[in-house]
Amino acid sequence: MHFTIDEAEMTDAKPVKPTYTLYWTPGSASLAPLVILEEVGVPYALEKVDTRAGEHRSAAYRSVHPYGKVPAMMLPDGRPLFESAAICLHLGEAYPQCGLVPESRNHDRARLYQWMFFAADTLYPSYQRWYHADQYIEGEAGQTALKARALELLQEQWAVVEAQAARREWLVGNRFSVADIYVSMLRLWYPDLEDFDRRFPETAAIAAEAAQRPAWQRAVEIHEPG
Numbered sequence: 608m609h610f611t612i613d614e615a616e617m618t619d620a621k622p623v624k625p626t627y628t629l630y631w632t633p634g635s636a637s638l639a640p641l642v643i644l645e646e647v648g649v650p651y652a653l654e655k656v657d658t659r660a661g662e663h664r665s666a667a668y669r670s671v672h673p674y675g676k677v678p679a680m681m682l683p684d685g686r687p688l689f690e691s692a693a694i695c696l697h698l699g700e701a702y703p704q705c706g707l708v709p710e711s712r713n714h715d716r717a718r719l720y721q722w723m724f725f726a727a728d729t730l731y732p733s734y735q736r737w738y739h740a741d742q743y744i745e746g747e748a749g750q751t752a753l754k755a756r757a758l759e760l761l762q763e764q765w766a767v768v769e770a771q772a773a774r775r776e777w778l779v780g781n782r783f784s785v786a787d788i789y790v791s792m793l794r795l796w797y798p799d800l801e802d803f804d805r806r807f808p809e810t811a812a813i814a815a816e817a818a819q820r821p822a823w824q825r826a827v828e829i830h831e832p833g
């Protein structure tokens with residue numbers, strides 16, 4: 608892992624294609640940004656962050672992500688961007704020709720923000736309580752209770768997504784968007800996927816469609832190798 612831009616790259620007289628660098632870890636929220644990089648087809652580099660070795664807490668990595676979380680992205684102009692949902696939205700907006708975000712004046716753009724924030728700000732924290740109860744409360748009894756509550760919340764929250772998915776083919780407007788990619792990533796984290804698909808079949812159908820896409824398949828091959 609290295610966190611600085613190659614000086615030769617910066618002084619090279621030849622035009623350099625814009626390159627994104629995604630800082631990623633298997634099983635993390637870096638999957639959705641990676642899928643979107645593959646969807647838009649821009650050049651990118653990958654930097655694996657070894658969270659088990661604590662690389663995400665190093666001073667070098669904090670110069671990219673000041674809170675020491677994964678993912679983060681270095682933009683082609685050398686500026687860092689963090690928060691998985693923000694990275695997804697930014698990439699979608701940077702390449703409007705790919706159609707992964709509705710046009711800015713379209714009401715569907717507001718809906719896209721709604722579902723992205725619901726996913727990142729409501730669903731994601733429930734997963735954090737389920738997977739990392741020890742970071743919220745001390746003692747086994749408290750952690751068990753917190754995990755049980757987190758699962759109840761996940762079920763309530765996914766039911767909200769399911770109601771929307773039942774009304775339309777995709778989550779926003781009438782076409783595939785970054786929101787479909789983001790919620791399909793969050794589905795993968797559900798503790799029991801068979802149970803998820805039974806409870807939330809319409810959302811599962813969106814995830815199944817997303818998983819058919821070549822970009823998703825390429826990203827998963829990199830991100831979650833068998």
Ligand SMILES: N[C@@H](CCC(=O)N[C@@H](CS)C(=O)NCC(=O)O)C(=O)O
Pocket residue numbers: 634635636637658663675676677678689690691692727
């Ligand atoms: N809101 C952040 C959350 C990022 C986050 O919590 N990432 C996890 C991996 S999915 C992480 O870095 N965990 C390492 C740690 O907390 O020590 C985002 O969406 O990017």
